[in-house]
Amino acid sequence: xxxxxxxxxxxxxxxxxxxxxxxxxxxxxxxxxxxxxxxxxxxxxxxxxxxxxxxxxxxxxxxxxxxxxxxxxxxxxxxxxxxxxxxxxxxxxxxxxxxxxxxxxxxxxxxxxxxxxxxxxxxxxxxxxxxxxxxxxxxxxxxxxxxxxxxxxxxxxxxxxxxxxxxxxxxxxxxxxxxxxxxxxxxxxxxxxxxxxxxxxxxxxxxxxxxxxxxxxxxxxxxxxxxxxxxxxxxxxxxxxxxxxxxxxxxxxxxxxxxxxxxxxxxxxxxxxxxxxxxxxxxxxxxxxxxxxxxxxxxxxxxxxxxxxxxxxxxxxxxxxxxxxxxxxxxxxxxxxxxxxxxxxxxxxxxxxxxxxxxxxxxxxxxxxxxxxxxxxxxxxxxxxxx
Numbered sequence: 001x002x003x004x005x006x007x008x009x010x011x012x013x014x015x016x017x018x019x020x021x022x023x024x025x026x027x028x029x030x031x032x033x034x035x036x037x038x039x040x041x042x043x044x045x046x047x048x049x050x051x052x053x054x055x056x057x058x059x060x061x062x063x064x065x066x067x068x069x070x071x072x073x074x075x076x077x078x079x080x081x082x083x084x085x086x087x088x089x090x091x092x093x094x095x096x097x098x099x100x101x102x103x104x105x106x107x108x109x110x111x112x113x114x115x116x117x118x119x120x121x122x123x124x125x126x127x128x129x130x131x132x133x134x135x136x137x138x139x140x141x142x143x144x145x146x147x148x149x150x151x152x153x154x155x156x157x158x159x160x161x162x163x164x165x166x167x168x169x170x171x172x173x174x175x176x177x178x179x180x181x182x183x184x185x186x187x188x189x190x191x192x193x194x195x196x197x198x199x200x201x202x203x204x205x206x207x208x209x210x211x212x213x214x215x216x217x218x219x220x221x222x223x224x225x226x227x228x229x230x231x232x233x234x235x236x237x238x239x240x241x242x243x244x245x246x247x248x249x250x251x252x253x254x255x256x257x258x259x260x261x262x263x264x265x266x267x268x269x270x271x272x273x274x275x276x277x278x279x280x281x282x283x284x285x286x287x288x289x290x291x292x293x294x295x296x297x298x299x300x301x302x303x304x305x306x307x308x309x310x311x312x313x314x315x316x317x318x319x320x321x322x323x324x325x326x327x328x329x330x331x332x333x334x335x336x337x338x339x340x341x342x343x344x345x346x347x348x349x350x351x352x353x354x355x356x357x358x359x360x361x362x363x364x365x366x367x368x369x370x371x372x373x374x375x376x377x378x379x380x381x382x383x384x385x386x387x
Contacts, residue, residue, distance in 0.1 A: 022099030053083030107200035129200030192222030257282025260305035325357030348377035
């Protein structure tokens with residue numbers, strides 16, 4: 001789950017990491033009130049969306065005077081910001097972050113994430129931060145510094161100092177970076193995060209280190225114990241179908257094809273999509289209903305798939321382990337009846353009570369196409385979608 005910049009900075013501030021003075025605003029009136037509270041006659045206005053590249057897309061602007069602030073806030077609020085990370089539809093802007101401007105002497109890059117290859121929490125840093133960090137790290141990976149935290153001892157102060165020395169920081173700046181990195185590490189662990197990215201981490205004209213921008217991603221699997229963070233979820237930034245799926249505990253990602261997929265298990269879902277493509281079709285979605293799926297979940301999954309008007313056929317691929325195949329078959333029959341499915345449905349069942357499940361599907365009187373194996377199911381789905 002992604003957080004907005006203003007939410008991320010509030011968390012960073014809790015752990016002692018310096019951020020610019022600022023507050024979110026959901027209307028032009030609130031933006032003017034925040035500017036009044038911050039003081040001065042110049043402010044930075046930042047569109048709050050879950051995507052990078054805002055600066056190049058016109059979503060980050062420095063304005064001078066209340067009139068310019070009012071006009072800029074009015075033009076951004078209610079718009080859709082298109083960046084290289086959003087796709088052509090863009091993301092809706094329903095909130096802004098109003099901050100005091102910061103005098104920048106130098107821009108750095110700092111991130112904390114899980115390195116799955118090392119099975120460690122790792123810090124990445126670079127002496128060059130800003131909007132083109134992706135290009136820099138792709139073209140010059142040697143400029144990216146790395147420090148891996150110990151699974152038992154955690155991140156050590158000497159590792160932070162080594163990064164600071166390599167970045168060319170001096171005196172109090174070394175201590176400041178050490179404090180920032182240790183604060184991020186404690187935040188990362190305590191709040192079950194996948195990513196903390198500060199880009200840029202700036203050195204101000206006064207020599208101070210400040211997190212000028214921040215991105216935080218929370219591990220969805222840990223939200224049950226991070227309820228206060230779950231409350232920060234902004235549904236407007238997600239695909240409506242993905243939000244619908246999230247509400248019912250389904251893992252859903254919309255794709256561009258015309259064969260809807262309903263599978264239990266992420267690995268099996270990936271294999272199902274691969275076979276669809278192998279036989280000349282294109283999956284319309286990734287949809288994992290989970291190992292302990294129920295009839296209610298199956299019904300919601302059918303409704304979700306059917307809401308995509310590109311779908312010309314639906315492939316259901318269920319392995320009945322935790323839940324028996326006959327119960328799954330009953331759920332599929334009920335869901336097809338209740339949802340009024342008119343699209344061809346191909347079902348492949350394997351596992352406990354598979355024969356009983358297949359018999360129920362055949363005797364249902366519904367136009368459900370049963371398959372004997374995954375390859376057979378993929379072929380039948382591709383054929384059905386092409387009719």
